[in-house]
Amino acid sequence: MAAKIIDGKQIAAEIRAELKNEVTTLKAKGITPGLGVILVGADPASMSYVTAKERACDEAGIYSDDNRLPAETTEEELLALVDKMNNDPKINGILVQLPLPKHIDEQKVLLAIDPDKDVDGFHPTNVGKMVVGDKAFLPCTPHGIVQLLMRTGVKLEGAEVVIVGRSNIVGKPLANMLIQKSETGNATVTICHTRTKDIAAHTRRADIVIAAAGFPNTVTADMVKDGVVVIDVGVNRVEDATKKKGYRLVGDADFEAIKEKASYITPVPGGVGPMTITMLMYNTVESAKMAGK
Ligand code: L34
Secondary structure: OOOEEOOHHHHHHHHHHHHHHHHHHHHHOOOOOEEEEEEEOOOHHHHHHHHHHHHHHHHHOOEEEEEEEOOOOOHHHHHHHHHHHHOOOOOOEEEEOOOOOOOOOHHHHHHHOOHHHOOOOOOHHHHHHHHHOOOOOOOHHHHHHHHHHHHHOOOOOOOEEEEEOOOOOOHHHHHHHHOOOOOOOOOEEEEEOOOOOOHHHHHOOOOEEEEOOOOOOOEOHHHOOOOOEEEEOOOEEEEOOOOOOOEEEEOOEOHHHHOOOOOEEOOOOOOHHHHHHHHHHHHHHHHHHHHHO
């Protein structure tokens, strides 16, 4: 079977157009959604993600407050900026791009964000609400993955989903979303990680495999069944002298081999990445709507 490629850029563009319309309506009521953006340090990948987020906001009419801080920024300085944004009515959502430099306690910073402005959905209050099925800001990457599956028409109810990777940003929240008793859930979910005895034994029986481990070739063609749906969350830079930048992007799955076997697969780039950005915009617009009531 030759897989259909799930076009994350296209699906993201559709949702962004919907959001742009909503922003126009909100602005007519005097509400401009605003996102406070904080990046500490100059990691090239983080810089490019943050720039893409701000550009996407701008295109949809969402105001963004750009804050690029030096790597030496102290935890106190960062907490002070978060506090300022918590109290700024122009800001409906706060994004502190991760990872943070090692001298800063990430959990402490995430805890300082007002849960009502936590558009990344990382605050324990939102994580807890999500787990019990209450309305909450959903973390952007897993929310984007669920949207990709829904809008592609992949059946989640009763599906065997195997997630490779147990991060707080992707694996853990995605598993929770997919087991909810709801239209966007009702799946049977397994999480594999570095201490799993035989990852392939799990992925081989999966209807849907989510590759979110952070390493190229974590999921290979021999590890999946015919007709599988593969969602590739990885964004890895591998050296490539033939490219202008000196590197190319690959996911966590062996795309070329798996596409001969799968029914659907997401590419890297152009799969999950654009959806992550889009769901951040979605949450910011939702937050502005709630604040405007
Ligand atoms: N706070 N930190 C916070 N929130 C997040 O949601 C993130 N994440 C992850 C890293 N840290 C975070 C992101 O924004 C990963 N991530 C992210 C966002 C966008 C893209 C990739 C990762 C993306 O746009 N990827 C493009 C290729 C980008 C390129 O050319 O380098 C793609 O098409 O996959």
